[in-house]
Amino acid sequence: MSGSIPSMESSHDALKDNTIIVVLGASGDLAKKKTFPALFGLFRQGFLPRDVKIVGYARTKMDKAEYHKRATSYLKNPNDDPEITQAVEKFKSISTYVSGSYDEGEAFAALNAHLEEIESHYASKEANRLFYFALPPSVFVPVAKNLREQCYVTTGINRVIVEKPFGKDTASAAELLKSLKEYWTEDETFRIDHYLGKEMVKNLLVLRFANIALGAAWDKNYISNVQITFKEPFGTEGRGGYFDEFGMIRDVLQNHLLQVLSILTMERPVSFSAEDIRDEKVKVLRAIPPVAKEDTLLGQYVAANGKPGYLDDDTVPPGSVCPTFAATTLWIHNPRWEGVPFILKAGKALNEAKVEVRIQFKDVTQGIFKDIARNELVIRIQPSEAVYMKINAKTPGLYTRAMPTEMDLTYKRRFSDAKIPEAYEALILDALKGDHSNFVRHDELDVAWKIFTPILHWIEGKSGQRPRPVPYPYGSRGPKELDPFIQKYGFKRADASYVWPVTNLASL
Numbered sequence: 121m122s123g124s125i126p127s128m129e130s131s132h133d134a135l136k137d138n139t140i141i142v143v144l145g146a147s148g149d150l151a152k153k154k155t156f157p158a159l160f161g162l163f164r165q166g167f168l169p170r171d172v173k174i175v176g177y178a179r180t181k182m183d184k185a186e187y188h189k190r191a192t193s194y195l196k197n198p199n200d201d202p203e204i205t206q207a208v209e210k211f212k213s214i215s216t217y218v219s220g221s222y223d224e225g226e227a228f229a230a231l232n233a234h235l236e237e238i239e240s241h242y243a244s245k246e247a248n249r250l251f252y253f254a255l256p257p258s259v260f261v262p263v264a265k266n267l268r269e270q271c272y273v274t275t276g277i278n279r280v281i282v283e284k285p286f287g288k289d290t291a292s293a294a295e296l297l298k299s300l301k302e303y304w305t306e307d308e309t310f311r312i313d314h315y316l317g318k319e320m321v322k323n324l325l326v327l328r329f330a331n332i333a334l335g336a337a338w339d340k341n342y343i344s345n346v347q348i349t350f351k352e353p354f355g356t357e358g359r360g361g362y363f364d365e366f367g368m369i370r371d372v373l374q375n376h377l378l379q380v381l382s383i384l385t386m387e388r389p390v391s392f393s394a395e396d397i398r399d400e401k402v403k404v405l406r407a408i409p410p411v412a413k414e415d416t417l418l419g420q421y422v423a424a425n426g427k428p429g430y431l432d433d434d435t436v437p438p439g440s441v442c443p444t445f446a447a448t449t450l451w452i453h454n455p456r457w458e459g460v461p462f463i464l465k466a467g468k469a470l471n472e473a474k475v476e477v478r479i480q481f482k483d484v485t486q487g488i489f490k491d492i493a494r495n496e497l498v499i500r501i502q503p504s505e506a507v508y509m510k511i512n513a514k515t516p517g518l519y520t521r522a523m524p525t526e527m528d529l530t531y532k533r534r535f536s537d538a539k540i541p542e543a544y545e546a547l548i549l550d551a552l553k554g555d556h557s558n559f560v561r562h563d564e565l566d567v568a569w570k571i572f573t574p575i576l577h578w579i580e581g582k583s584g585q586r587p588r589p590v591p592y593p594y595g596s597r598g599p600k601e602l603d604p605f606i607q608k609y610g611f612k613r614a615d616a617s618y619v620w621p622v623t624n625l626a627s628l
């Protein structure tokens with residue numbers, strides 16, 4: 121029997137021919153590191169529309185050669201594979217660049233003239249344009265306005281992809297949404313949260329709703345606590361100026377981790393249509409009250425192991441109390457989840473790179489077993505995608521003891537030939553197809569901000585003195601206060617003697 125999910129695959133428009141993808145902010149870091157590599161990945165695998173053209177736009181004046189050099193600087197070809205080299209040359213041949221300001225109508229009229237020149241070669245009048253904002257939020261509104269006024273086609277589809285940050289709190293996000301809506305409809309707008317494009321985040325829907333056994337245990341009766349963890353082994357290093365304005369909660373918790381939480385906890389959607397999914401996400405998010413101070417732990421990394429502290433970064437304001445680590449516990453007041461703590465934790469400069477969901481089930485009733493390990497379902501989002509269930513089994517041999525072990529679905533081993541797409545590849549393809557399922561709807565954004573705005577205002581000292589984050593050494597698991605914080609919500613760490621036999625995943 122086929123394992124395909126027809127309604128997920130066919131609920132959106134097909135790719136349109138006669139499409140131009142315009143990358144605004146083409147000289148920047150995001151474009152170079154994420155957007156162009158994703159476009160190239162799609163191009164090389166034949167997923168872009170036929171005869172697609174890619175146009176970069178930014179203020180920097182660059183000739184064609186310089187632009188091509190920048191746009192392809194992050195395309196990977198470690199073994200100098202001639203097939204990839206050839207694809208890069210083809211990619212360059214469909215890529216052009218226009219320089220201009222972000223706030224002047226004439227500059228966008230010039231961009232439009234360039235787009236029309238490309239379109240004049242089409243066999244039909246149909247012309248479709250996808251505009252990708254790889255831009256700082258300060259120019260979102262003028263760019264949205266100028267594109268709508270100067271570069272909007274009437275004989276095809278227009279779409280905009282917008283990157284976070286979408287505001288800094290409930291009020292500023294509402295203001296930004298309102299301004300953008302003056303020019304672009306909700307249907308034309310694709311708000312990216314790139315975690316929604318990650319394979320294991322997309323997998324959550326299938327794991328939950330295509331497995332009756334998991335579905336049956338998915339509530340307060342069986343689950344004790346849930347942790348959603350994001351760990352990076354490097355600090356802000358040179359990006360401190362940007363980071364300090366936002367902090368860890370805005371950078372990762374309010375968007376990426378909350379998106380994961382909403383898919384993990386929503387009710388089953390009526391269908392896989394974008395609106396049915398997003399209706400359910402909004403419904404569960406609305407059942408979450410604002411995060412309380414008592415449910416929050418903030419940290420900031422300090423120099424250790426030869427690595428600099430956050431405050432040693434020249435781009436960070438002296439004496440900053442910006443958190444580089446945050447753990448917050450959220451509660452969902454609905455019949456399924458009442459009383460279950462959802463701990464969202466994220467930090468920079470920690471001991472490892474890891475993003476995972478860890479669902480810890482309740483203890484088995486005491487009696488024949490005493491103090492045995494709890495079941496845990498771990499969904500490893502990155503690196504090395506995996507789903508594993510920590511279970512108890514009889515110790516092999518002439519024993520009657522239970523021992524913790526695992527049922528392990530490590531992707532590299534089980535699907536060794538599969539290529540897991542980059543999040544941005546998956547999302548750009550969705551936007552080209554007009555599928556909104558994995559993009560953030562306006563009301564989702566509003567409710568996400570409502571959960572975090574009070575705590576963010578408290579952190580910023582809007583209601584008194586700013587709280588001081590607790591220090592943690594660069595390269596550690598986080599503040600020493602973390603383990604008691606998590607234990608407070610009922611998490612029990614399994615016996616430290618548990619050893620997973622595979623140590624080198626890279627070797628798989």
Ligand SMILES: NC(=O)C1=CN([C@@H]2O[C@H](COP(=O)(O)OP(=O)(O)OC[C@H]3O[C@@H](n4cnc5c(N)ncnc54)[C@H](OP(=O)(O)O)[C@@H]3O)[C@@H](O)[C@H]2O)C=CC1
Pocket residue numbers: 347349478498500504506507508526528529530597603613614618619620
């Ligand atoms: N397919 C796969 O990839 C599989 C991998 N494994 C591997 O087996 C090992 C054990 O797995 P598992 O039990 O799930 O994970 P870990 O033992 O790594 O972590 C379990 C939990 O305990 C916390 N923890 C980690 N170290 C400490 C510590 N020193 N003191 C207190 N708490 C700590 C972790 O928090 P935090 O992360 O926040 O530090 C996490 O919440 C891991 O290396 C795992 O990657 C096991 C099964 C399958």
Ligand SMILES: O=C1O[C@H](COP(=O)(O)O)[C@@H](O)[C@H](O)[C@H]1O
Pocket residue numbers: 314352371372475
């Ligand atoms: O949005 C952001 O995400 C990245 C982490 O993304 P990942 O795909 O590498 O997990 C994070 O480093 C950055 O600070 C944040 O703004």
